[in-house]
Amino acid sequence: MSQGASAGREATISFDPGRMRELERASRRENLGRAWYKFSRNPLSVAGLAVVAAVILLAVFARYATPYPRDAGAFVDFAHAKLAPSVHHVFGTDQIGRDILTRVVFGLRSSLLMAVLVLVLVVPPGVFLGLLAGYFRGTWVDVVIMRVTDVFLAVPPLILALAVASVLQPSLWHGMMAVSLMWWPWYTRLVYGLTSQLRNESFVAAAEVNGASLWHILFREILPNTVSSVLTKMSLDVAWVIIIGSMLSFVGLGVQPPEPSLGSMVADGARYLPDQWWIAVFPALAIVVVVMGFNLLGDGIRDLFASEQG
């Protein structure tokens, strides 16, 4: 299918390359416009996008967007400890006098950083192994790769991530590595399933007959057809990684104090419930809001691709 279309396109390109490229760009713009139109029909998806955009902006510009940036570190101000929410401290202050709004924003920043880095670390190898195992389905390559994913999926990811994070010194980086180590098999499984179907398509056979290299078949023929599923999974996984990261830091195996993280703020604040409720409640709410935002956005992206394919 895509092979035939691009062959036709090549013929015209040699005729008038400039004009062709222009047309291609125009049609791409049109496709994007149509996708945005479809996406924007669902108010929930748009709300998700708005939350995610706001969180990303806040996280990137945390130093300028927060009222007391110094409170992100090991700052102590007992004179202003445990203040209830007010105009000066919208979310109140914690047990040692730090502004909670500031720390929530910086906590969001480390949550996002973790989610992005985990996906960057996990998706390329996961997808690559899935492509290999799916293309060589039924051979020893398939058996070895998929048995290894079985091993990593034999225990819920949180437990192994906790174990790895505890064996290394707990920190944001080690927590991230621990989660990454447990996360790649999901992408391998997803791409494996897609690839083992796609390899039977005629455009793959055509490429094989034409003597295309393995590299070309995997990355130019098969990979582009898996992108929509992988992107959908990534957008939903951001939310999961944020939850797992907050769980790690909640039990003390993630980001270490004084670095702010939403999970450890909830854990610390829980000791001051119910009288100083704001210490735990606002970080907890922040987790719920950001996870909800990414989930809504992910659902929107999924619907977009689903209706495209269907």
Added chain:
Amino acid sequence: MSFFSFVARRLASTVVVLLGLSMVIFVIARIMPGDPARMAVGMMAPHWVVDRLRAQMHLDQSLPVQYAYWLRDAVHGDFGISLVTQRPVISDIIEFFPASLELVLCAGLLAALGGIGLGVLSARRKDTWVDGVVRVFSYTGVVTPSFVFAILFVLLFGWVLHLFPVIGRLSESMTPPPVVTGLMTVDSLLAGRLDAFVDALHHLVLPALALAMGSIAQESRITRASMADNLGKDYIISARALGVSERVVMGRLLLKPSLIPTVSILGLDIASLFSIAFLVELIFNWPGIARYGLSAMLHKDLNAISAVILVLGAVFALVNIVVDLVVAGLDPRIRLAASKGR
């Protein structure tokens, strides 16, 4: 494939997976910086003690040989001594596992009843306010981490309303029933102690509910979606056209096939409840294997960590086999296959 050969094949592949898992755990345990022999005897011990222990623990040999020794002991149920409790790890596991099992089973039951109940309710009242409330609840439930629910419940039901106890499995004034199964509720019934049973159940409700919230939300979403899906199918339309009563349509014709995806996901959920229990047991001070595993992790107690992960891996695999059997029972079209084909 017959029932028995299915179970046999799945058990065999479980053994292979657990072997792989044991290798992963072994490697994780060995990448830790520091000398396990030195850590076991402490900083003050003289050199010759450390050296003797190192030889005893086979630490002076190559990694594969160490692994072989470790595996031989593990197969015999010998995971070494726990640094935290100073007892054999296996007896710790035997003591703590039933508490987690009781909690997870109870949470699984809540997830099944609550999730299917809400999902059916939502599907039958589709596009009414009931449906709206359930859907908002499910969405919130899915995106809220379990520890937030746990803290919320402790605060609301424990400290504000004083409806439920929030710590442990039994009131301190209550003498625990003799341990038979390790499940507090079952043991109290076996001992004929109704007061202990009620007290244990009372302690169980809140942590189990906190543990189950995410699954309840998830199951209700899936049940609703799959019922809504099947509602438009020809066999339902023709049944209605033939005048089959709405109760039979909803209860018999629609519900059973709609539960298949719910049960599949529920199985995965029950297994992952063991991982969420790591947080919930911490908050409710529930003396289960998850809290034991967590304190082992915080103290770098490698013997205990390895054992906990292997035990949970085995449980996870068994639950998956059972779920596949149940799904096959629900849907006669599904053939039991040794590996899940796509």
